[in-house]
Amino acid sequence: MVETFTLGFLDYAIMAIYFFFVLGIGWALKKYMKSSAQFLEGGRNIPSWITGLAFISANLGALEVFGMGASGAKYGLMTAHFYLIGAIPAMIFLALFMMPFYYGSKARSVPEYLKLRFDEKTRGFNAFSFAIMTIFASGISMFALARLMEVMLHWNFHYSIIASAVIVLVYTYLGGLKSAIYNEVLQFFLIVIGFLPLVIIGLQDVGGWDGLTMRLNEVAVQKGYAAGTWTSMWKFMGSAASNPMGVDWMAMFMGLGFVLAFGYWCTNFLVVQRAMAANSMSGARRTPLIGALPKMFLPILVIVPGMIAIALMSSPDKGLILIGNNGQMDYNMIIPTMLVHYYPTGLLGLGITALMASFMSGMAGNVTAFNTVFTYDIYQSYIRPGKSDTHYLKVGQFATIFGVAVSIAAAYVAANFNNIMDFLQLIFAFVNAPLFATFMLGMFWKRTTGNAAFWGLLAGTTAAALHYSLTIAEGKGGWLAQWVEYPSGMAQGFWTAMYAWTVCFVITIVLTFFTKQLKTDDDLRGLVYSLTPKTHDETGIVWYEKPVVMAAIIGTISIILTIIFW
Amino acid sequence: MDIRIPIGLLFAILGLILAIFGLFTINDTELYARSLGKNINLWTGIAMLAFGGMMLYFATK
Numbered sequence: 001m002v003e004t005f006t007l008g009f010l011d012y013a014i015m016a017i018y019f020f021f022v023l024g025i026g027w028a029l030k031k032y033m034k035s036s037a038q039f040l041e042g043g044r045n046i047p048s049w050i051t052g053l054a055f056i057s058a059n060l061g062a063l064e065v066f067g068m069g070a071s072g073a074k075y076g077l078m079t080a081h082f083y084l085i086g087a088i089p090a091m092i093f094l095a096l097f098m099m100p101f102y103y104g105s106k107a108r109s110v111p112e113y114l115k116l117r118f119d120e121k122t123r124g125f126n127a128f129s130f131a132i133m134t135i136f137a138s139g140i141s142m143f144a145l146a147r148l149m150e151v152m153l154h155w156n157f158h159y160s161i162i163a164s165a166v167i168v169l170v171y172t173y174l175g176g177l178k179s180a181i182y183n184e185v186l187q188f189f190l191i192v193i194g195f196l197p198l199v200i201i202g203l204q205d206v207g208g209w210d211g212l213t214m215r216l217n218e219v220a221v222q223k224g225y226a227a228g229t230w231t232s233m234w235k236f237m238g239s240a241a242s243n244p245m246g247v248d249w250m251a252m253f254m255g256l257g258f259v260l261a262f263g264y265w266c267t268n269f270l271v272v273q274r275a276m277a278a279n280s281m282s283g284a285r286r287t288p289l290i291g292a293l294p295k296m297f298l299p300i301l302v303i304v305p306g307m308i309a310i311a312l313m314s315s316p317d318k319g320l321i322l323i324g325n326n327g328q329m330d331y332n333m334i335i336p337t338m339l340v341h342y343y344p345t346g347l348l349g350l351g352i353t354a355l356m357a358s359f360m361s362g363m364a365g366n367v368t369a370f371n372t373v374f375t376y377d378i379y380q381s382y383i384r385p386g387k388s389d390t391h392y393l394k395v396g397q398f399a400t401i402f403g404v405a406v407s408i409a410a411a412y413v414a415a416n417f418n419n420i421m422d423f424l425q426l427i428f429a430f431v432n433a434p435l436f437a438t439f440m441l442g443m444f445w446k447r448t449t450g451n452a453a454f455w456g457l458l459a460g461t462t463a464a465a466l467h468y469s470l471t472i473a474e475g476k477g478g479w480l481a482q483w484v485e486y487p488s489g490m491a492q493g494f495w496t497a498m499y500a501w502t503v504c505f506v507i508t509i510v511l512t513f514f515t516k517q518l519k520t521d522d523d524l525r526g527l528v529y530s531l532t533p534k535t536h537d538e539t540g541i542v543w544y545e546k547p548v549v550m551a552a553i554i555g556t557i558s559i560i561l562t563i564i565f566w
Numbered sequence: 567m568d569i570r571i572p573i574g575l576l577f578a579i580l581g582l583i584l585a586i587f588g589l590f591t592i593n594d595t596e597l598y599a600r601s602l603g604k605n606i607n608l609w610t611g612i613a614m615l616a617f618g619g620m621m622l623y624f625a626t627k
Contacts (some may be wrong), residue, residue: 010587021576028567152590193614197606345598346587346607
């Protein structure tokens with residue numbers, strides 16, 4: 001039977017105190033919001049330890065907490081690929097090679113960099129697609145939070161949507177990007193302290209790591225895989241059939257490790273915006289590296305609970321049953337189920353507050369990225385150029401209200417899609433996968449032209465949609481024909497991204513030879529590797545704070561973790 | 567504004583509440599049956615109090 005519970009006065013008091021602090025941070029920062037740069041760019045004066053934690057926390061939304069917990073149960077430790085090969089190399093590349101262009105060019109957003117490097121239409125394509133995507137992602141977080149509160153606490157779905165929207169709106173409207181970043185740091189620490197006791201108690205319950213491994217070996221054998229499949233990362237990736245993810249090493253290495261990871265971490269303005277708010281060039285370069293350190297250990301908080309849950313569910317003596325929708329087993333409810341299973345009154349309030357914090361950090365991150373792109377790349381570029389800074393500050397504040405309002409609508413749209421993770425992955429693959437090819441050619445080949453970049457990007461996105469339409473996996477895709485059947489939706493997503501990136505890369509190169517470069521070398525200085533003076537760290541930085549040293553340390557730790565859990 | 571001050575204050579307040587509640591319910595075996603008999607309110611409260619105190623110390627220092 002599903003466990004039932006009610007929150008006590010203490011649980012609600014913990015929630016109330018937390019939200020008081022969240023809103024208080026927004027209120028305290030209100031007095032600094034005198035210009036559009038302060039409101040939309042955080043004033044570019046935030047220490048790198050703060051931007052580094054915000055870099056990770058902005059990504060710690062619905063997808064991470066629900067999706068990775070579910071994947072931990074379904075695929076085991078293989079899910080940790082999203083935290084190692086699917087994140088660390090891209091973060092190191094962003095820090096060492098791309099931040100100097102983003103930060104040094106004084107572009108206020110990623111789409112604006114595309115305008116400076118290529119042309120207006122390339123910026124427009126990226127700005128509009130990104131704005132739509134962020135609002136949809138914000139809506140998904142809102143929907144997931146409201147559905148969670150409905151299932152767990154029997155709160156009214158519509159009231160939960162409105163309450164979460166109002167809280168996010170108030171603190172992002174009052175304090176802009178800086179308020180979102182500060183709250184993301186607060187939320188990061190709360191998520192760690194809220195979920196860590198769950199992992200400790202859960203591991204104790206299954207007999208430690210050895211006990212968990214033993215139980216998961218039984219799970220693997222029951223499901224027709226080799227023992228050890230649930231507790232290894234690479235060992236069973238020789239073929240797609242030998243692991244529950246249905247992905248082979250090539251799709252994992254190139255699809256996730258190269259195309260999707262670099263496409264997300266290096267070009268997605270949601271995370272890059274945090275680094276661009278840092279107080280110096282070396283601070284901006286350190287931001288992804290500071291974020292990479294906790295990122296490598298996040299699987300302990302979000303994947304291990306899923307692994308513990310599947311081990312407990314397979315043990316009749318433990319009797320863990322997932323909270324589900326209409327009596328059906330719902331893997332997305334693993335983390336909430338574990339909270340209810342282990343936490344007493346008091347800590348339960350803290351755990352649920354941590355869950356709410358993770359959703360709200362995802363929402364606020366998307367809203368603040370949206371209002372910047374809307375103000376600078378859509379409104380200032382196409383609707384009202386040449387207005388005063390005060391005017392754009394007001395537009396930024398209006399865009400925050402507009403963004404939250406459209407997120408509410410998107411939350412109701414998202415209610416029609418069952419699997420949040422698959423749908424996000426699909427959108428992500430279509431739009432983001434080819435983007436890194438455009439950036440790579442733009443930053444490292446000065447010959448690349450604006451026309452080639454635009455049509456290459458369009459061709460890549462079309463290739464993604466076409467590949468998805470001609471292949472099928474788990475009953476999804478295959479809208480036009482079913483030429484290939486993939487063993488899993490994840491494999492289909494990875495291959496879609498690889499096709500999109502390759503088409504974009506090849507088409508951009510070919511078209512570059514047939515189109516005229518309209519930018520001079522002077523135009524491209526600070527935007528292209530070969531025309532930009534080498535970045536030197538500011539004086540007075542101790543050796544271990546130098547980005548190159550930090551990158552070497554992070555890279556070494558990630559390799560050690562990969563070997564340990566091979 | 568130094569973000570360490572609100573973080574430190576929040577963790578100290580929540581930690582204090584949890585630790586006090588943990589102390590008051592130290593013999594409540596029914597409450598802690600679900601957490602394998604461990605008084606995790608008390609231990610989490612102490613950990614939060616320590617972290618909050620550390621944040622406030624560095625901010626004021």
